[in-house]
Amino acid sequence: MQPSPVSMDYDHPACRAIGRKIRAQAPFVYGLTNYVAATLSANVLLAVGAAPAIGAAPGWASGFGARAGAVWINAAGLINGSMAAMQVAVAAANASQVPWVLDPVAMGAGVAEYDALVRQLAGSGPAVIRGNASEIMALAGGASTARGVETTVTIAQAVPLGRVLARERNAIVAISGEKDHILAPDGQMVVVPGGHRLLTAVTGAGCALGGLIAAALAVTQAGPERPVAVVAVHALYARAAEMAARNAQGTASFAMGFVDALSRLQQTAG
Amino acid sequence: MQPSPVSMDYDHPACRAIGRKIRAQAPFVYGLTNYVAATLSANVLLAVGAAPAIGAAPGWASGFGARAGAVWINAAGLINGSMAAMQVAVAAANASQVPWVLDPVAMGAGVAEYDALVRQLAGSGPAVIRGNASEIMALAGGASTARGVETTVTIAQAVPLGRVLARERNAIVAISGEKDHILAPDGQMVVVPGGHRLLTAVTGAGCALGGLIAAALAVTQAGPERPVAVVAVHALYARAAEMAARNAQGTASFAMGFVDALSRLQQTAG
Amino acid sequence: MQPSPVSMDYDHPACRAIGRKIRAQAPFVYGLTNYVAATLSANVLLAVGAAPAIGAAPGWASGFGARAGAVWINAAGLINGSMAAMQVAVAAANASQVPWVLDPVAMGAGVAEYDALVRQLAGSGPAVIRGNASEIMALAGGASTARGVETTVTIAQAVPLGRVLARERNAIVAISGEKDHILAPDGQMVVVPGGHRLLTAVTGAGCALGGLIAAALAVTQAGPERPVAVVAVHALYARAAEMAARNAQGTASFAMGFVDALSRLQQTAG
Numbered sequence: 113m114q115p116s117p118v119s120m121d122y123d124h125p126a127c128r129a130i131g132r133k134i135r136a137q138a139p140f141v142y143g144l145t146n147y148v149a150a151t152l153s154a155n156v157l158l159a160v161g162a163a164p165a166i167g168a169a170p171g172w173a174s175g176f177g178a179r180a181g182a183v184w185i186n187a188a189g190l191i192n193g194s195m196a197a198m199q200v201a202v203a204a205a206n207a208s209q210v211p212w213v214l215d216p217v218a219m220g221a222g223v224a225e226y227d228a229l230v231r232q233l234a235g236s237g238p239a240v241i242r243g244n245a246s247e248i249m250a251l252a253g254g255a256s257t258a259r260g261v262e263t264t265v266t267i268a269q270a271v272p273l274g275r276v277l278a279r280e281r282n283a284i285v286a287i288s289g290e291k292d293h294i295l296a297p298d299g300q301m302v303v304v305p306g307g308h309r310l311l312t313a314v315t316g317a318g319c320a321l322g323g324l325i326a327a328a329l330a331v332t333q334a335g336p337e338r339p340v341a342v343v344a345v346h347a348l349y350a351r352a353a354e355m356a357a358r359n360a361q362g363t364a365s366f367a368m369g370f371v372d373a374l375s376r377l378q379q380t381a382g
Numbered sequence: 383m384q385p386s387p388v389s390m391d392y393d394h395p396a397c398r399a400i401g402r403k404i405r406a407q408a409p410f411v412y413g414l415t416n417y418v419a420a421t422l423s424a425n426v427l428l429a430v431g432a433a434p435a436i437g438a439a440p441g442w443a444s445g446f447g448a449r450a451g452a453v454w455i456n457a458a459g460l461i462n463g464s465m466a467a468m469q470v471a472v473a474a475a476n477a478s479q480v481p482w483v484l485d486p487v488a489m490g491a492g493v494a495e496y497d498a499l500v501r502q503l504a505g506s507g508p509a510v511i512r513g514n515a516s517e518i519m520a521l522a523g524g525a526s527t528a529r530g531v532e533t534t535v536t537i538a539q540a541v542p543l544g545r546v547l548a549r550e551r552n553a554i555v556a557i558s559g560e561k562d563h564i565l566a567p568d569g570q571m572v573v574v575p576g577g578h579r580l581l582t583a584v585t586g587a588g589c590a591l592g593g594l595i596a597a598a599l600a601v602t603q604a605g606p607e608r609p610v611a612v613v614a615v616h617a618l619y620a621r622a623a624e625m626a627a628r629n630a631q632g633t634a635s636f637a638m639g640f641v642d643a644l645s646r647l648q649q650t651a652g
Numbered sequence: 653m654q655p656s657p658v659s660m661d662y663d664h665p666a667c668r669a670i671g672r673k674i675r676a677q678a679p680f681v682y683g684l685t686n687y688v689a690a691t692l693s694a695n696v697l698l699a700v701g702a703a704p705a706i707g708a709a710p711g712w713a714s715g716f717g718a719r720a721g722a723v724w725i726n727a728a729g730l731i732n733g734s735m736a737a738m739q740v741a742v743a744a745a746n747a748s749q750v751p752w753v754l755d756p757v758a759m760g761a762g763v764a765e766y767d768a769l770v771r772q773l774a775g776s777g778p779a780v781i782r783g784n785a786s787e788i789m790a791l792a793g794g795a796s797t798a799r800g801v802e803t804t805v806t807i808a809q810a811v812p813l814g815r816v817l818a819r820e821r822n823a824i825v826a827i828s829g830e831k832d833h834i835l836a837p838d839g840q841m842v843v844v845p846g847g848h849r850l851l852t853a854v855t856g857a858g859c860a861l862g863g864l865i866a867a868a869l870a871v872t873q874a875g876p877e878r879p880v881a882v883v884a885v886h887a888l889y890a891r892a893a894e895m896a897a898r899n900a901q902g903t904a905s906f907a908m909g910f911v912d913a914l915s916r917l918q919q920t921a922g
Contacts, residue, residue, distance in 0.1 A: 147688075169766050312428075375853065496710050
C-alpha cells in the first residue's frame with residue numbers, strides 16, 4: 113500500500129533553511145544549457161545568491177565540472193553544444209563527487225536520435241532528474257507523449273513510472289506540474305502545492321529550476337538532506353510564482369515579478 | 383494601374399479571428415533562429431498561446447520540421463547553427479506540407495557569402511518572407527543597403543521590388559517599417575498602420591514577428607486565408623506596441639509592456 | 653609617487669558629450685559574445701542609440717569586423733563561437749583601423765586552456781581591455797583568483813597589475829567594481845564612483861558594458877579622447893544603475909529599470 117504523500121510548501125522551516133544556505137554560501141554552480149533558457153537561468157541563480165557559470169568554452173567542461181559545487185545538464189543544451197562536452201562535464205563532476213542535475217527537455221517528443229542521447233545522460237549518474245510529466249514518463253520507458261518541449265500528460269500519469277525511474281537510477285526525480293512531485297529513490301514522495309500556471313508562459317522557467325536545484329545540491333550533503341533540498345527549491349519557486357501573479361499585467365511582467373520575488377524571498381529568508 | 387492599398391488594423395474582425403485561432407489551437411511551431419532573439423521569440427509565442435520549440439538538437443530539424451504546425455527560419459540563426467540544419471528543417475517541412483517563414487536578417491549588409499546562403503533559403507519554398515526594407519530589397523535583387531541588421535531605405539523604396547519577390551517566389555512578402563506592408567503573390571497589398579518606433583529599440587522584435595507569422599500559418603490553410611493571417615499578426619503586433627508605449631519608462635519597460643499587451647490582447651480576443 | 657586619481661561622474665560635461673555623440677551618430681558596432689549576455693548587450697546598445705550586430709554568421713566576422721565603427725570581443729563568446737572567428741574579426745578590425753574591446757570573462761578561473769586563448773586575444777591589439785579585478789589581475793600575469801565569472805579580489809589589489817597591463821598592451825584598461833577604475837597606457841587613472849551592487853545580480857551587465865565601450869570608441873578618435881570616452885560610458889552606466897536602484901523591487905525590475913534609465917539619460921543628454 114502506498115502511503116499518502118507528504119505536502120510541503122515554503123512556510124516549512126526546512127525550505128527556508130535551504131534558501132538561507134544558498135544565500136550564505138553563494139555556491140558556484142556550472143551549467144550546460146540551451147541559449148533560449150540560459151539568461152533566465154543565470155538571473156534566477158543570481159537572484160537567490162548563487163554564482164553561476166554557463167557553457168563549454170575550451171577547458172570549462174572539465175575544469176568547472178570538477179570545481180563547481182554542483183552542475184546542471186539541460187539536454188536541450190544540445191541545440192548549442194555537443195554531447196561530448198556534456199559527457200566531459202559529467203565525468204569531471206562524477207570524478208570529483210560533484211552532484212549534478214539532468215533536465216531531459218523534450219524527451220519523448222518523437223525524436224529517437226535525441227531521446228537516445230538523453231537516456232545515455234540519465235544513465236551517467238545524475239543525483240536529480242527533473243522534468244515535466246511527459247519527459248519523465250518517456251525517460252522511464254513509457255510512451256512518447258511530449259509535444260516539442262511541452263507535456264501532454266498529467267502528473268498522476270507520470271508518478272508510477274517516475275518512481276521506477278528514481279529507484280532504477282538511484283536518483284531523486286522531480287516532476288513539475290500543477291503540483292510538483294518529488295520522488296526519492298527509497299519510495300518517499302513529497303508534493304509541493306501552489307505555483308502559478310503563468311510560469312508555463314515564461315520560456316526557460318523549467319530549465320532555470322534545474323539550475324536552482326543544482327544550487328540546492330551544492331549546499332547539502334548526499335543522503336536524506338538532498339530530497340528535502342530539492343523540495344525546498346520547488347517550494348521557493350512556487351511561492352515566488354504566487355507572489356508574481358498578484359501584480360502581473362501579462363506574461364512578461366509576471367516573469368519579472370517572479371525573479372524579483374525570488375530575490376526578495378532570499379533577502380528576507382531570516 | 384496599381385489599386386490603392388487596403389489598410390487593416392487590429393480592430394478588423396479578421397485580425398481578431400486569427401488571434402482566437404492561435405489561442406484555441408495552441409499550435410506547435412518550430413524555429414531555427416539566433417540566440418540574440420530566441421528568448422523573446424519564445425516568450426512572444428507563449429504570450430499568444432502558441433507552443434514553440436527552438437534549435438537543432440540531434441534529430442530535431444527533421445523531426446520537428448515535419449511535425450510542427452509551421453516552421454520559421456531566421457537566417458541570422460547561422461550565427462549559432464548550420465546551413466545544413468536549416469536545409470534539413472526546410473526539406474522536412476516541405477515534404478510534410480508544413481508552411482514555413484523565412485526571415486532574411488541582415489541580407490544586403492555587404493557580406494556576399496552570407497547573402498548567397500539567404501538567397502538559397504529564399505529559393506527553397508517559403509510561404510512567407512518577412513524583413514525590413516533593406517533586406518527585402520536586397521533579396522529581390524536590388525542594391526545592398528543594410529547596415530548590419532538595420533535598414534537604411536524606406537518601405538516605399540522596397541515595395542516595387544517586394545512585389546517582384548512575392549511573384550517570383552510565390553510567397554507572401556511582409557515588409558516591416560513605420561507602416562507594415564504585406565504583399566501577396568497575386569499583387570494584392572495590405573498596409574498595417576500603427577505600431578511604435580520603440581519596437582526598433584528592442585532587440586529581436588522583428589525576429590519574434592517571424593515566429594508569430596509561423597503561428598498564424600499553423601492555424602490557417604494555404605490560399606486566400608494566408609495573406610490575411612500574415613496581416614493579422616502584424617496588426618496584433620502594432621496594437622500591442624501602441625499599448626506598451628503608453629506606460630513605457632524607457633526601452634526595457636516598453637519591451638515588457640509589449641509582451642504583456644500581446645498576452646492580454648489574446649486573453650480578451652473574444 | 654603616484655598622483656591621486658581623478659574622479660569623474662555623469663555630471664561631468666565630457667561624459668554627457670560622449671553620450672550625445674553616440675546618440676547623434678548611431679554607430680554600427682559589431683560583437684562576438686556569449687549567448688547568456690547577448691540579448692542584454694544588444695538592448696543596452698539600442699537603448700543608448702547605437703546599432704549593434706552580434707555573432708559570426710558566414711562572412712560576418714571579416715565583413716562586419718572591417719565595416720563596423722568598433723568591435724567588441726567577449727572571450728566567453730567561446731562557449732558558442734570559435735577562436736578562429738574571433739581572430740578573423742580582430743584581424744579585419746585591425747586591418748581597417750577599427751578599434752576593438754576585449755572582455756576577458758572568467759580569465760584566471762583556473763582553466764589553463766581557456767586562459768591561453770584569452771591571453772592570445774589580449775596580445776592582438778585591443779584598444780580597451782575591460783573586466784573585473786580577478787580577470788584583469790590574471791591577464792596581467794598575476795594569480796588566478798576568479799571563481800567562474802566572478803571576482804574574489806578587490807580593485808585595489810588589481811590596480812597595480814592593471815597599470816602594467818595598460819602599459820604593456822598599450823591599451824586602456826577598465827576595471828569594474830565598487831568604484832570603476834580606468835587606467836590609460838600613460839599611467840593616468842580615473843575613478844568612476846557610484847553605480848549599485850545590484851548590477852552584479854544581473855547576468856551580462858558587465859558583458860554589455862564591453863559593447864557600450866565599443867560604441868564610445870566608435871564615436872571618438874584614437875588619442876587622448878579615448879580614455880575619456882571609456883570613462884564616460886562607465887559614468888553613464890553608474891548613473892543608470894543608481895536611478896534603477898531607486899524603484900527596484902528585486903533584481904529583475906532593477907535590470908529593466910537600468911536599461912530604461914540608459915535610454916532616458918540618452919534622450920535627455922542635451
